Amino acid sequence: MIKKADPKIAELIKKEEEHHQNIINLIASENYPSQAVREILSSILVMKYSEGRPGHRYYGGMKNIDDIEELAEKRALDLFLGKNQAGPASSGVNWVVNVQPLSGSPANYAILRGLLNPGDTIMSLALAHGGHLSHGAHISLSGKDFKTVNYFLDQKSETLDYEAVESLAKKEKPKLIIAGYSAYPRKIDFKRFREIADSVQAYLLADIAHISGLIAGGVHPSPFPFADVVMTTTHKTLRGPRGAIIICKEELKDKIFPMIFPGLQGGPHNHTIAAIAVALKEASTAAFRKYSEQIVKNAQTLAEELKKNGFRLVSGGTDNHLVLVDLTSKGVGGLEAQEILEKSGIVVNKNMIPYDTRSPKDPSGIRLGTPAITTRGMKEKEMKLIAGWINEALNDPIKAETIRKNVQKLCKRFPLP
Numbered sequence: 476m477i478k479k480a481d482p483k484i485a486e487l488i489k490k491e492e493e494h495h496q497n498i499i500n501l502i503a504s505e506n507y508p509s510q511a512v513r514e515i516l517s518s519i520l521v522m523k524y525s526e527g528r529p530g531h532r533y534y535g536g537m538k539n540i541d542d543i544e545e546l547a548e549k550r551a552l553d554l555f556l557g558k559n560q561a562g563p564a565s566s567g568v569n570w571v572v573n574v575q576p577l578s579g580s581p582a583n584y585a586i587l588r589g590l591l592n593p594g595d596t597i598m599s600l601a602l603a604h605g606g607h608l609s610h611g612a613h614i615s616l617s618g619k620d621f622k623t624v625n626y627f628l629d630q631k632s633e634t635l636d637y638e639a640v641e642s643l644a645k646k647e648k649p650k651l652i653i654a655g656y657s658a659y660p661r662k663i664d665f666k667r668f669r670e671i672a673d674s675v676q677a678y679l680l681a682d683i684a685h686i687s688g689l690i691a692g693g694v695h696p697s698p699f700p701f702a703d704v705v706m707t708t709t710h711k712t713l714r715g716p717r718g719a720i721i722i723c724k725e726e727l728k729d730k731i732f733p734m735i736f737p738g739l740q741g742g743p744h745n746h747t748i749a750a751i752a753v754a755l756k757e758a759s760t761a762a763f764r765k766y767s768e769q770i771v772k773n774a775q776t777l778a779e780e781l782k783k784n785g786f787r788l789v790s791g792g793t794d795n796h797l798v799l800v801d802l803t804s805k806g807v808g809g810l811e812a813q814e815i816l817e818k819s820g821i822v823v824n825k826n827m828i829p830y831d832t833r834s835p836k837d838p839s840g841i842r843l844g845t846p847a848i849t850t851r852g853m854k855e856k857e858m859k860l861i862a863g864w865i866n867e868a869l870n871d872p873i874k875a876e877t878i879r880k881n882v883q884k885l886c887k888r889f890p891l892p
């Protein structure tokens with residue numbers, strides 16, 4: 476169909492498909508959703524306007540749309556707060572959910588604008604230490620509207636220093652603290668963050684964009700009931716379409732939800748909401764638990780093999796889906812490494828490491844993630860091969876072409892979903 480309507484675009488999509496089939500995708504924030512999720516994105520739902528919330532819409536003809544959105548909401552609550560979740564999950568709190576945010580950054584912005592007044596202080600991990608732009612970076616609207624105070628990883632362990640976070644909170648008295656990151660390879664102690672937030676009467680926002688699939692699969696501690704509000708994107712480890720979900724305490728709903736609509740957005744993307752509902756159903760299965768366990772096993776195997784090959788890893792290893800590699804001892808910068816690996820068929824992103832002495836455009840590190848290749852079915856055996864190829868390519872870039880052929884051979888055995 477697309478081929479007939481627009482051969483140029485059809486050809487480019489085909490090329491992109493072939494590209495993915497033939498590469499090892501180690502971008503930690505990417506994943507390959509199921510055929511069912513992808514199919515829904517081009518369903519009839521793309522045409523529908525449904526401003527408002529289920530049962531309270533501006534237009535008529537909403538019965539099916541309401542049912543879809545309510546099902547997505549119910550599945551989100553069941554997945555993150557249902558029986559399957561260990562611990563004191565809901566602990567008497569009434570949690571409410573909004574599946575309308577178009578993506579993670581607008582969702583975070585809506586939360587900040589809902590809970591705070593412009594000029595208020597927020598506290599977040601520095602971007603260069605693994606934080607995210609939407610956590611108050613000066614080039615983001617979140618940084619223009621609010622005063623951002625950053626905490627930093629401990630220089631020696633390269634992990635969160637909860638005591639330092641606490642004393643900074645006591646000094647700066649932020650109104651809101653953010654826990655949750657884009658490039659942090661270790662577990663987050665949300666209970667400890669709750670205690671810190673309580674000590675200064677701050678809100679706690681858990682941004683689980685990267686790790687929500689791991690939380691759903693039971694391999695990372697849950698932010699419930701500790702956070703006041705939890706935000707996740709739906710397209711990373713959760714393996715859904717591009718989108719976001721906010722879950723917050725009921726008493727905060729009237730502050731936050733109107734910032735999504737009408738504050739920032741118009742009509743919700745109903746095709747995305749239906750695809751999120753399907754992804755949430757998939758994420759509640761035993762197969763998904765196994766998948767998330769394998770993501771972590773794969774990341775840990777990749778980490779160990781890289782260490783054997785003389786790479787230094789930030790914090791010494793990983794507890795989750797990503798590995799942050801310091802390339803200093805290999806005498807290559809992050810940008811060059813990214814380019815050499817791309818020539819070898821291995822796609823990664825250059826990344827700052829904590830206390831980096833190089834620039835963001837050519838930092839000292841690369842970030843490697845296992846969600847996408849684990850979706851393709853790769854396991855420990857393949858991680859060993861991949862770590863070996865990364866080492867060979869960076870030691871001797873001339874080998875890139877040979878490695879690329881081996882990568883393609885491996886990829887043939889692991890088709891995209």
Ligand SMILES: Cc1ncc(COP(=O)(O)O)c(C=O)c1O
Pocket residue numbers: 504578579580581583607609655656657682683684685708718
């Ligand atoms: C921790 C974290 N929060 C928020 C976002 C923003 O998500 P989006 O790219 O959907 O705006 C990201 C994206 O990488 C992220 O890593």
